[in-house]
Amino acid sequence: MxxxxxxxxxxxxxxxxxxxxxxxxxxxxxxxxxxxxxxxxxxxxxxxxxxQGGSHLLLEVEAQTVINERLVSIVDAVRSSLRSERIRYTGLGVKDDAVHVQIKKPEQIDQAYDLVRKIDTGAETVTQGSKISITLTEDAILKAKRSAVEQSIEIVRRRIDETGTKEPNIQRQGDERILIQLPGIDNPEDVKRLLGKTAKMTFHLVNHNVSAEDLMAGRIPPGTLSLPDAENESRNYAVRRKVEVSGDMLIDSQPTFQDSRPVVSFTFNALGGKKFGQVTAKNVNRSLAIVLDGKVISAPNIQGPILGGSGVITGQFSVQEANDLSLLLRAGALPAPLVILEERTVGxxxxxxxxxxxxxxxxxxxxxxxxxxxxxxxxxxxxxxxxxxxxxxxxxxxxxxxxxxxxxxxxxxxxxxxxxxxxxxxxxxxxxxxxxxxxxxxxxxxxxxxxxxxxxxxxxxxxxxxxxxxxxxxxxxxxxxxxxxxxxxxxxxxxxxxxxxxxxxxxxxxxxxxxxxxx
Missing domain, CATH: 1.20.1640.10 (Multidrug efflux transporter AcrB transmembrane domain)
Incomplete structure (x- = not known):
């Protein structure tokens, strides 16, 4: 001893x-x-x-948005598959959380069914006469919602970390809610503004065949979207529904200046840079719309191929708006919008x-x-x-x-x-x-x-x-x-x-x- x-x-x-x-x-x-x-x-x-006091926020993830987006992607895939096989159809669209399509020729129903049921492994396909319906399984819906919440927590954490907030407490509460506690932050308006934006950026080609009169009258051809201008919502753009390059391929985004005006520079990963170069090479003298959260923030004309995997987003940005946009793009896009359910400030x-x-x-x-x-x-x-x-x-x-x-x-x-x-x-x-x-x-x-x-x-x-x-x-x-x-x-x-x-x-x-x- x-x-x-x-x-x-x-x-x-x-x-x-x-x-x-x-x-x-x-x-x-x-x-x-x-x-x-x-x-x-x-x-x-x-x-x-x-x-030490601070702010308490309770957010809810609108996970149904993810389900709706998946159904819309199924609609696009069904349209492409049926057209490639020259199968005539009508009434293709989403209704009551399911995709429905009517096949015009009865002899093509079996062929259409075989094509459609291979589109999404997490979906169930049934036929009723000449009508085909596609619904997501319960397991697929649960997985999609769970993934949306988990991804949202990670994105929220990145965005808050970018602001320099020390020791935030971010955790899941229930199935679709996120609890955020920000010690020492007694005015969370800046954080709320950053969290309120989905920051889902996509690049679409502008459809120049659709006139302003057609947009005003609602005459929009299939495969085309009418999206408002971020600066002037009374003005709309007709853009191709197809996403040419997705914002999730971005690896960096920084605020900078061009001609003494605030702009946001961005850089793609290898795959994104390759796709961006191909799109710009094939569509010289056409407009490429940069869409953020369903609004066109810029639609520059492609002067020539952009092969370096990087570019600049221009717009009527203030310095703060350029900083916020670059921060959001660096942190990544939320898979679904967030709704603030509860807000408290502790002295x-x-x-x-x-x-x-x-x-x-x-x-x-x-x-x-x-x-x-x-x-x-x-x-x-x-x-x-x-x-x-x-x-x-x-x-x-x-x-x-x-x-x-x-x-x-x-x-x-x-x-x-x-x-x-x-x-x-x-x-x-x-x-x-x-x-x-x-x-x-x-x-x-x-x-x-x-x-x-x-x-x-x-x-x-x-x-x-x-x-x-x-x-x-x-x-x-x-x-x-x-x-x-x-x-x-x-x-x-x-x-x-x-x-x-x-x-x-x-x-x-x-x-x-x-x-x-x-x-």
Missing amino acids: VYFAKWKIALVVSVCLLGVAFAAPNMLDRKTTDNLPGWLPNQQISLGLDL PGLGADSIAAGKIASIVGLIAVIGFMIVTYGRFGIYADVALMFNIILITAALSLLQATLTLPGIAGIVLTIGMAVDANVLIFERIREELRNGLGPIAAVDSGYKRAIKTIIDANVTTLIAAVLLFEFGSGPVRGFAVTLAIGILTSMFTAIMVTRLQVVLWLRKNKPKKLAL
């Missing part, structure tokens, strides 16, 4: 010193830590929305009161535990109290290093940990007392006490750790905040109770070699 390997001593001392180093920035103000050299620890604990005053109350609770709990251990176990109680102080330091260091967000329930987890941290020492000390009563000497009693108590300590802490992991996995918001500090507290308390306390006891036994223990 009195032998404590040198590498263990080095480990304990190193962990404690690192804990002090990473916890120390929390004693400084933010301005001072920002000015520290890069090689020094300078991260502070990130406070949650309930502690910093409530968080300050909570922090003050948490400090009082922590100090009172700490004093009570320290006093109890000293009165009950004397010298060994002091050793346990020293380990407890290092335990609190290590919790602070871990929260700072991991940048885990500290919430009000998280403070409750820390206070709970303070009370639980000495449990392991209590078990060990009581076991040592029992061995002393059985007649063992000081060194043998301490050695036996640690060996016999260690299994109980591990069992008790592992089961609590499992509960904390489950709380984090299945909980949300406040529950997760509590689970994080509880789990960190369990790990640090096991280290300090077993290693730090034991090192102090070993050093004292080596130095004094007592013949009796007053425990």
Whole structure:
């Protein structure tokens, strides 16, 4: 027992010193830590929305839009397939969440059915007389909606990260909702503006065969769309329905200036650059419409092939609008629009009161535990109290290093940990007392006490750790905040109770070699 390997001593001392180093920035103000050299620890604990104030947004993903778009793509595929086989049809379109088409010649129904049912593997195709109906399966609908929500969360995270917002909490809530908490943001209008745009950009050829009079009268041929001008919605463009190049092939977008006017430059990936070059090479002197969220933001004339995989979007942009558009294009397009269901702003005053109350609770709990251990176990109680102080330091260091967000329930987890941290020492000390009563000497009693108590300590802490992991996995918001500090507290308390306390006891036994223990 009195032998404590040198590498263990080095480990304990190193962990404690690192804990002090990473916890120390929390004693400084933010301005001072920002000015520290890069090689020094300078991260502070990130406070949650309930502690430092900020904005709370609850969004809903309009996942039905994804289903509608998939049905429209099926319509285009059906039209192309039937025309390629010269099968005459009528009434092709979407109605009641299904694609319907009427085959004119009865002898072509079987051929049409064979063509149509191969278009989408997630759809069911049925015939009723000369009418063919295509509906998406329940499994396909669920997968599409789930994918839309997951993709929306990732895009929202990218957009918010681009704004420089620190420690946003973005998570799924229910089947089609996204919870966003922005600590320190008391005016979320800029964020709402960015989140409110789908930013789905596509490139379409303009159909010059459709006149303005035809558009006004609604005479739009198949395969053509009438889309409004982003600057003047009373003006419409006739564009080909076919997407020549999709915005999801963009790899970069930056605001810049051209002829002293704000513009947005963009760069495609290899495949997008190749397709863009082919389109511009085949359609010189035709207009290419750049469509963003269903509106034409620019329709420049193709002067010649653009083979470099990059281009410039011009328009009546302000500097802020050019910055926002480039940010949206870099982050990617939302698969479906987002609707704000709930918005709340939490003032910093409530968080300050909570922090003050948490400090009082922590100090009172700490004093009570320290006093109890000293009165009950004397010298060994002091050793346990020293380990407890290092335990609190290590919790602070871990929260700072991991940048885990500290919430009000998280403070409750820390206070709970303070009370639980000495449990392991209590078990060990009581076991040592029992061995002393059985007649063992000081060194043998301490050695036996640690060996016999260690299994109980591990069992008790592992089961609590499992509960904390489950709380984090299945909980949300406040529950997760509590689970994080509880789990960190369990790990640090096991280290300090077993290693730090034991090192102090070993050093004292080596130095004094007592013949009796007053425990």
